[in-house]
Each structure stands twice: as C-alpha cells, then as structure tokens.
Amino acid sequence: MNGKLYIVSTPIGNLKDITLRALEILNEVDFIACEDTRVTSKLLNRFDIKIELTSLNAVNENKKAAKICDRILMGENCALVSDAGTPSISDPGVRLVSLAIKKNLRVVPIPGITALITALSISGLPTNSFVFEGFLPQKKGRQKKLKLLAEEERTIIIYESTYRIEKLLNELNEYMPSRTIAVCRELTKKFEEVWKGKPIEILNYLNEKITKGEFVVVISPKNWKVK
Numbered sequence: 001m002n003g004k005l006y007i008v009s010t011p012i013g014n015l016k017d018i019t020l021r022a023l024e025i026l027n028e029v030d031f032i033a034c035e036d037t038r039v040t041s042k043l044l045n046r047f048d049i050k051i052e053l054t055s056l057n058a059v060n061e062n063k064k065a066a067k068i069c070d071r072i073l074m075g076e077n078c079a080l081v082s083d084a085g086t087p088s089i090s091d092p093g094v095r096l097v098s099l100a101i102k103k104n105l106r107v108v109p110i111p112g113i114t115a116l117i118t119a120l121s122i123s124g125l126p127t128n129s130f131v132f133e134g135f136l137p138q139k140k141g142r143q144k145k146l147k148l149l150a151e152e153e154r155t156i157i158i159y160e161s162t163y164r165i166e167k168l169l170n171e172l173n174e175y176m177p178s179r180t181i182a183v184c185r186e187l188t189k190k191f192e193e194v195w196k197g198k199p200i201e202i203l204n205y206l207n208e209k210i211t212k213g214e215f216v217v218v219i220s221p222k223n224w225k226v227k
Helices: 018-028 039-044 061-073 094-102 115-122 141-147 165-175 199-206
Strands: 004-008 031-034 052-055 079-083 106-110 129-136 155-160 179-187 193-197 213-221
Touching: 004 018, 004 031, 004 061, 004 094, 018 106, 018 141, 031 039, 031 061, 039 052, 052 061, 061 079, 061 155, 094 106, 094 141, 115 165, 115 213, 141 155, 155 165, 165 179, 165 199, 165 213, 193 199
Parallel strands: 004 079, 004 106, 031 052, 031 079, 129 155
Antiparallel strands: 155 213, 179 193, 179 213
C-alpha cells in the first residue's frame, strides 16, 4: 500500500504558531523532506520530535523528488516542510507535489500560516481580490513586470529580501507613486514591524535606519482610495 505525502505548513517566525495537527503529522511520518535540515532541526528539537530528515531545496529538487516518491510508493509517509510557511508557495516543493500527483500518490494538505495572507490580513487594503507575485524577477523582465503591475486593479502582494527592499521601494515610487502600500518586516517575530504609506514615505523612513529580515509588501489596487 502506498504512503502519503503531507504538505505541512510551519511557523514563519513564532514557533507557537505551529498547529496541533502539524505536530501530530510530523511525529507520525517516516521521514521529513525539508528545505534546510538545520532550520527544520530547530523546530523539531523545540517540540522533541525525532524523525529522519532529508533535504529538498531549489538546487536538488528535480533529482530528489523521484527518490522521495519512490519511498512513498514503497509505503512510507513523508512530510514536506519549508524553512517557514507553506511549502511550494515561493518555496521548493512544486516539482515534488506534481510528480506525486502524476504517480497517483495521495497528497494531503496540513494548512497553517503563510506570510502573504498574514500580511494581507493586517494591511488594511482590499482583501476580496488580490494577486500574489512572490519575488519579482531580479533582472530580466523586472521592469516589464512592474509596468504591468502598475495597471493592476487588484491588491498586489510581493516578497522581498533585505538586500533589495530599497530597490523595490524606489521602483514602486517610480511606477506607482500614489499607491498606498504596507511593508511588513519579520512577521510574527520579536522585531515585527509594519509601515503604511506612499512608497516615498516608507523609503525615506527606512533610509534612516538599518533594516534586516524578510519583507512582504502589499500594494493597493489602481485607483483605490481610503473610504
């Protein structure tokens, strides 16, 4: 009898956000496929979980996906986790899930926190319709994408790193200067911060301080105004 592939959401910062069901599954599976074994080990140690770990990341996913599916076909159960949040959402896992489905394996979601919905929920911007862009292209196609997003009539959600947040804000000030944006840093962690305003306002503020961490940027729709 085939095993199952569980897609397990893990905390994006605060380990207390882990769900009871996620802990149950992580305790019961035969092995866990994770983005970085060092990061996942910290989570497992916190909850005294001792399960075999195998790496599945952007570099090795194409090669490892088949091996993991073979183990599931032999009857083992696998939990897929990323370093933080929901696997395959701007993180490794898409190839593994697609291959598992192709092989008629059962893929079971274990839902939990994800940074994009967390940021959207506290942005104060429209939530009834939105588009998630993940990380924008670093070079080729970036300007074209920004021009398209400038015409977007839905709320936009973008992920950005410490190293490119200033560049992104400068670009938003160029392509969407009148938009209201919410910039969320280190969500659920000790130094969580959320800034809201026009791109230039947040850019001027961030230029006065050193900012580190992962960012989620939520951008208001075209022609949207606070009621």
